[in-house]
Amino acid sequence: MESKKELPKFAVLQLSGCSGCEVSLLNSDEWIKNFDLVYMPLVVSTHKIPEDVEVLLVSGGVRTDEDLHNLLKGASRSKKVIAVGTCALSGGVAQIGEGHISRETYLDSAHRLRLPSMLPRAYPIDKYVHVDLYLPGCPPTPELFITALTEAEDAKIASIVCQECGRKKLTDMRPTSISGRRSGTPDPEICLINQGYLCVGTSTRGGCGALCTRPGHACVGCRGPANPYLNKDPEFVLDNLRRVFTRMTDIPLEEINAELASPWLSLFLGQFTDYTQDQSLPQRTKEKMI
Amino acid sequence: MTTLTYPLSRIEGHARVVIDIHDDEVFRADFQAMEMRGFSYYVQGVPAEQITVIVPRICGVCSTAHQVASVKALEDLFGVTPPPLADEIREVLLLGQLIQNQATSLFIFTMPDRVNASSLFEMGENPESKERQFSLAQMSLKIRKIGTDLITLAGGQFIHPIKTVIGGVTSSIPREKADSMIKTIEELLPVAVNLVDNYWQMSMEMVDRIGTWGDDEPTYYLTSTEANNFRLNSDRLRVMCEKGKECHIFAPQEYEKFINIESSDYSYAGVSDFQGHIMRANSLARINLTESFGTPIADAYLKRFGDAHGKPAHAILFFDLCRGIELVYALEKAKQMLETDLQNGETMVKYQPRDGIGFGLVEAPRGPLIHRYEVESGLIKNADFIIPTVHNMLAIRRALMVAAKRYVSADGINSELERAVGRVVRAFDPCIACATK
Ligand code: SF4
Numbered sequence: 029m030e031s032k033k034e035l036p037k038f039a040v041l042q043l044s045g046c047s048g049c050e051v052s053l054l055n056s057d058e059w060i061k062n063f064d065l066v067y068m069p070l071v072v073s074t075h076k077i078p079e080d081v082e083v084l085l086v087s088g089g090v091r092t093d094e095d096l097h098n099l100l101k102g103a104s105r106s107k108k109v110i111a112v113g114t115c116a117l118s119g120g121v122a123q124i125g126e127g128h129i130s131r132e133t134y135l136d137s138a139h140r141l142r143l144p145s146m147l148p149r150a151y152p153i154d155k156y157v158h159v160d161l162y163l164p165g166c167p168p169t170p171e172l173f174i175t176a177l178t179e180a181e182d183a184k185i186a187s188i189v190c191q192e193c194g195r196k197k198l199t200d201m202r203p204t205s206i207s208g209r210r211s212g213t214p215d216p217e218i219c220l221i222n223q224g225y226l227c228v229g230t231s232t233r234g235g236c237g238a239l240c241t242r243p244g245h246a247c248v249g250c251r252g253p254a255n256p257y258l259n260k261d262p263e264f265v266l267d268n269l270r271r272v273f274t275r276m277t278d279i280p281l282e283e284i285n286a287e288l289a290s291p292w293l294s295l296f297l298g299q300f301t302d303y304t305q306d307q308s309l310p311q312r313t314k315e316k317m318i
Numbered sequence: 319m320t321t322l323t324y325p326l327s328r329i330e331g332h333a334r335v336v337i338d339i340h341d342d343e344v345f346r347a348d349f350q351a352m353e354m355r356g357f358s359y360y361v362q363g364v365p366a367e368q369i370t371v372i373v374p375r376i377c378g379v380c381s382t383a384h385q386v387a388s389v390k391a392l393e394d395l396f397g398v399t400p401p402p403l404a405d406e407i408r409e410v411l412l413l414g415q416l417i418q419n420q421a422t423s424l425f426i427f428t429m430p431d432r433v434n435a436s437s438l439f440e441m442g443e444n445p446e447s448k449e450r451q452f453s454l455a456q457m458s459l460k461i462r463k464i465g466t467d468l469i470t471l472a473g474g475q476f477i478h479p480i481k482t483v484i485g486g487v488t489s490s491i492p493r494e495k496a497d498s499m500i501k502t503i504e505e506l507l508p509v510a511v512n513l514v515d516n517y518w519q520m521s522m523e524m525v526d527r528i529g530t531w532g533d534d535e536p537t538y539y540l541t542s543t544e545a546n547n548f549r550l551n552s553d554r555l556r557v558m559c560e561k562g563k564e565c566h567i568f569a570p571q572e573y574e575k576f577i578n579i580e581s582s583d584y585s586y587a588g589v590s591d592f593q594g595h596i597m598r599a600n601s602l603a604r605i606n607l608t609e610s611f612g613t614p615i616a617d618a619y620l621k622r623f624g625d626a627h628g629k630p631a632h633a634i635l636f637f638d639l640c641r642g643i644e645l646v647y648a649l650e651k652a653k654q655m656l657e658t659d660l661q662n663g664e665t666m667v668k669y670q671p672r673d674g675i676g677f678g679l680v681e682a683p684r685g686p687l688i689h690r691y692e693v694e695s696g697l698i699k700n701a702d703f704i705i706p707t708v709h710n711m712l713a714i715r716r717a718l719m720v721a722a723k724r725y726v727s728a729d730g731i732n733s734e735l736e737r738a739v740g741r742v743v744r745a746f747d748p749c750i751a752c753a754t755k
Pocket residue numbers: 044045046047048049087088112113114115116120121165166167375378477
């Protein structure tokens with residue numbers, strides 16, 4: 029058996045998130061023999077990230093002063109940083125309700141003596157540290173984790189979710205409202221847009237195997253925008269989606285716009301908008317995306 | 319005064335234990351959640367029908383329970399009854415969650431404590447024990463994966479399921495997929511039983527070493543499963559009082575009459591009591607309130623447990639043993655259910671949304687989980703998440719006091735204390751992300 033010492037050191041830093049990204053990673057055991065897992069509090073009793081870490085996976089957003097402290101320390105001890113999941117890429121679900129009046133009550137209630145305090149909002153990790161690779165998804169599938177960890181150059185990742193979905197887009201089935209989810213069991217063969225759902229699989233990065241759309245739920249876009257929409261104004265993504273929906277349906281534009289701006293989509297469609305809006309954030313190029 | 323701080327690992331989320339010692343005596347033991355999720359704030363103003371996609375993200379460990387509870391709350395609110403087939407598929411989904419969770423808690427979180435190791439992957443010292451350990455780890459992950467595969471089969475997405483929707487489930491389970499899952503369970507059930515036996519044995523050896531199962535006083539016990547028809551897709555709560563008798567049965571709508579929940583000043587987690595009494599939820603509560611599972615191997619374990627430790631049983635480390643029994647039950651039951659027809663029949667009914675108040679209940683791995691929503695003009699006005707880990711908070715604090723007193727004396731602080739703290743907290747398998755107020 030190979031000596032543990034020779035294996036590259038691997039650490040998993042969990043900031044503020046739901047642990048779903050870690051749970052996903054644990055669904056694969058392929059990485060266990062290739063790495064020396066030196067830090068992952070969910071699995072290993074260690075409270076310190078050691079020096080000379082080869083690969084640091086970071087999940088969760090920067091929500092508290094403690095998150096920030098741990099992130100800066102972890103990144104300074106690691107050769108390579110991989111940002112994993114919507115939360116690390118945008119702050120994630122903690123961003124829902126941003127701008128709503130409840131946000132103030134929330135922040136007011138979030139103080140405890142000698143416990144970490146909340147930052148004004150949850151930040152993406154590349155606001156603070158250099159990120160070598162981005163792995164979007166909520167959470168990314170175990171297969172995508174392996175692709176990221178093995179840097180499989182030849183890994184073929186579907187460019188959009190539709191490629192993996194297998195549902196047929198019809199030209200003669202034009203819904204007039206977004207009432208799909210209220211209408212009983214969806215047909216298993218036909219594109220959900222034809223059935224009155226606003227599925228955003230047409231602009232969403234593939235690689236998940238169309239996990240949601242195949243069993244009959246619209247894609248909410250957790251893998252983020254596909255390559256053509258990276259580094260673009262958020263309106264560019266929305267415009268493209270609007271075009272798809274007006275071409276395939278007779279749903280009134282106001283209804284489409286309201287749905288596109290609604291929380292379950294903006295949570296994920298918005299995960300790449302921070303850095304196009306905020307000039308201080310680094311560019312996320314397609315070469316750095318899994 | 320001395321203050322000892324123990325950061326915790328091998329649990330869901332960020333938490334620590336703080337013990338204050340005055341004059342050689344333990345004065346206070348706190349369990350602190352270090353993060354604040356704040357979902358009851360985030361979701362205010364969100365269109366009600368979208369919340370079923372958002373709330374699973376409270377926690378990736380119990381996302382399935384949150385997803386189903388949230389759908390059931392909206393069905394209650396909209397006055398929708400899902401077809402029977404959908405209820406069955408939701409049960410399979412929740413069984414998948416129970417398998418995944420109990421396997422994680424047993425093998426990844428607590429097995430290393432049995433041999434004083436730091437992780438499941440580091441339990442061997444020499445080449446042979448390493449080899450053995452590696453195969454133990456692989457088997458454990460295989461069993462855990464059955465849970466994940468069941469979640470995917472019955473829930474669509476593997477962490478944040480999407481098949482359960484208002485009105486039913488989006489699609490049924492095709493025969494050939496059910497058959498291949500049955501085959502996997504048949505193959506791996508003996509492996510799981512073997513692991514559970516191993517775990518049981520390791521636990522007894524540990525108890526010989528440390529001299530206790532973590533004895534503690536009786537408490538109230540809370541579950542939403544039935545005594546003879548164990549169902550996670552549940553609809554009422556049952557309570558056993560300190561004398562060991564079932565003393566209350568109530569609907570989720572009535573929870574405020576019985577359960578009082580507050581926020582705490584030393585932790586971001588909420589804390590609750592049952593009409594002023596300490597209560598416990600999670601595996602031991604369910605086992606204390608279960609007469610029969612209706613599956614052969616789990617029932618044999620249930621008997622073995624009762625014969626050895628009596629029922630109701632109260633020691634802290636029994637929570638861990640009970641998780642093993644439930645793991646076996648969930649595997650047996652999932653197989654039984656997959657053998658029935660889950661392919662044909664109506665999966666989803668039409669519905670119209672309306673405003674009002676709704677409650678959704680499921681038995682999550684950590685105990686009864688209730689979502690309560692108030693909807694106005696189609697938007698969430700208020701959302702409350704009544705979280706089982708919160709119900710265990712007082713019991714965790716008391717158990718920590720008991721453990722701390724055992725290891726702190728005029729002679730000093732026994733080095734076993736740190737391990738004891740870890741064992742106590744992990745026995746309750748708390749979920750910090752969920753528990754924050
Ligand atoms: S990205 Fe999704 S799965 Fe990952 S931590 Fe955030 S909410 Fe959880």
